[in-house]
Amino acid sequence: xxxxxxxxxxxxxxxxxxxxxxxxxxxxxxxxxxxxxxxxxxxxxxxxxxxxxxxxxxxxxxxxxxxxxxxxxxxxxxxxxxxxxxxxxxxxxxxxxxxxxxxxxxxxxxxxxxxxxxxxxxxxxxxxxxxxxxxxxxxxxxxxxxxxxxxxxxxxxxxxxxxxxxxxxxxxxxxxxxxxxxxxxxxxxxxxxxxxxxxxxxxxxxxxxxxxxxxxxxxxxxxxxxxxxxxxxxxxxxxxxxxxxxxxxxxxxxxxxxxxxxxxxxxxxxxxxxxxxxxxxxxxxxxxxxxxxxxxxxxxxxxxxxxxxxx
Numbered sequence: 604x605x606x607x608x609x610x611x612x613x614x615x616x617x618x619x620x621x622x623x624x625x626x627x628x629x630x631x632x633x634x635x636x637x638x639x640x641x642x643x644x645x646x647x648x649x650x651x652x653x654x655x656x657x658x659x660x661x662x663x664x665x666x667x668x669x670x671x672x673x674x675x676x677x678x679x680x681x682x683x684x685x686x687x688x689x690x691x692x693x694x695x696x697x698x699x700x701x702x703x704x705x706x707x708x709x710x711x712x713x714x715x716x717x718x719x720x721x722x723x724x725x726x727x728x729x730x731x732x733x734x735x736x737x738x739x740x741x742x743x744x745x746x747x748x749x750x751x752x753x754x755x756x757x758x759x760x761x762x763x764x765x766x767x768x769x770x771x772x773x774x775x776x777x778x779x780x781x782x783x784x785x786x787x788x789x790x791x792x793x794x795x796x797x798x799x800x801x802x803x804x805x806x807x808x809x810x811x812x813x814x815x816x817x818x819x820x821x822x823x824x825x826x827x828x829x830x831x832x833x834x835x836x837x838x839x840x841x842x843x844x845x846x847x848x849x850x851x852x853x854x855x856x857x858x859x860x861x862x863x864x865x866x867x868x869x870x871x872x873x874x875x876x877x878x879x880x881x882x883x884x885x886x887x888x889x890x891x892x893x894x895x896x897x898x899x900x901x902x903x904x905x906x907x908x909x910x911x912x913x914x
Contacts, residue, residue, distance in 0.1 A: 605885055606907060606914050607675025607716070607893040608900045612664060626901070630664055632657050635684040650685070651693045657682050658702035665709045672914040673903065675716045675891050682748065687740045694744075700751050707752025716891060717754070718761040718849065719745050726767035728775040735778055746785040756788040758814050759846045763791045766799030766807070776810045791816045791849060794834070796868060800827030801834040808841045815841045818851040819878045820895075824868065835880040839890070847888075852881060853895035872897045874906040885912045 614629040633653045635645060661678065668676055683694045710717055725738045745762045754760040766775055779787060792808070793816040794801045801822065804815045817838035822831055829837065842848040855862075856871040874896050877885070884890040896902035907914050 605675070605888060605891065605912060606673070606903045607677060607718075607891060608668065608673055608903050609677040609720075609893050609895055610679040611899050612668060613899045613901055626898070629667075630660050630679070632660065632679060632681060634681055637685060637688070640685055640688060647690065647693060650689055651696070651698075654683050654686075654694045655698045655702070658699045658706070662702045662706040662709065665706055665713075665715065668900075669709075669713050669715060671900065671904075673900065674714060674914075675718075675893065677893055678717050678719045678748075680719060680721050680745070683744060686744050687737065695747070703748060703751040704753065707749075707754055711753065716759060717752075718763060718893070719748070720763045721745055723765070725764055727764070727778040728767035728771035730768065730771070730774070738778075739782070742782070742786045742790075746783075746789060749789065750785055756785050757846065758789055758791050758842070758849070760789055761791040761814075761816070761849050762786060762789045763793055763816050763849070765793055765795045766804060769798035772803060772806055776807055779807070779811045779813060787811075787813075793818055793851065794821050794825065794827075794838075796821045796824035798825075800825045800829070801838050802827030802829060805837060805841070813841075814838075814843070814846075814848070816849050816851060818853075819881055820851070820853040820855075820870075824864070831878050832880045835878070835884075839884075847891045850881065850890050850892045851895055852877060852892050870895050870897055873902045874910075877906075877910055877912075882910060882912070885910075888913065 611628040612630055613626040615624055616627050618625050633656055639645060686694045721741050725741045726734055727738050729735050742762060749760050791814050792804045794804055801815060807813060808815055815838040817835055822834050839848045852874060853870040854875050855867040857875055859866040874894060885892060894903045894906060
């Protein structure tokens with residue numbers, strides 16, 4: 604394993620009116636809007652059908668992804684939209700589980716690695732008990748999905764989150780320790796641009812054994828007084844033997860290199876630069892790296908060719 608695609612898979616299509624080529628997400632995931640749900644615009648049958656559709660599309664797309672040589676894929680956190688709001692039976696039912704079991708069987712039989720990345724509001728370190736409670740609910744749904752898929756309780760199948768509210772390491776440690784095994788044993792922590800550098804997460808790891816997902820782009824904004832190489836190696840050391848460390852890469856758009864911090868934080872369409880430490884590890888096959896570029900699988904293929912990295 605080496606380079607991974609995040610959430611979507613782009614395919615080329617000719618627009619019927621303009622006749623111009625465009626790229627669309629072939630997953631065709633369907634979503635729900637909270638405001639419309641609260642207005643009663645969605646029937647339970649419609650909601651259930653969306654969940655069944657999304658699970659089915661996952662089972663159908665994995666063979667396509669694998670046929671292109673990709674063995675690492677991040678499943679979208681929007682697989683079951685509003686699942687924390689609706690009747691549990693709408694997503695936890697035999698129709699949905701049938702497709703998830705099929706997807707999991709394919710992952711296991713074809714030496715794939717899948718991960719997931721709950722959204723920005725999944726904050727275990729929040730001062731608000733209500734926010735933490737909602738984070739537990741969200742994490743439980745991600746773990747439930749991996750359980751149904753028959754995937755090991757291991758960070759190989761990472762449920763990856765950020766540290767959350769700054770200067771709350773003790774709160775984060777406390778909440779991680781209280782998580783059920785099917786979440787905690789899959790949990791990983793990613794360094795971010797503002798609150799938690801790799802250094803900060805090393806402290807959390809020391810108390811919880813949760814591995815650190817090194818994000819090289821985030822490190823350029825929040826290095827914790829470590830060099831890129833030091834942060835890289837420190838994060839790698841947090842991973843258990845036998846499981847390749849999971850990492851992320853993204854770039855600033857070349858046209859925004861001299862822009863504001865907000866502009867430089869945005870992900871570019873393609874990957875233009877790979878830190879030497881990550882590049883060497885990718886070529887050696889000692890890390891798995893999810894490519895967070897807007898052009899998804901197209902960016903992965905281009906990166907593989909330009910930087911001589913095996914997929």
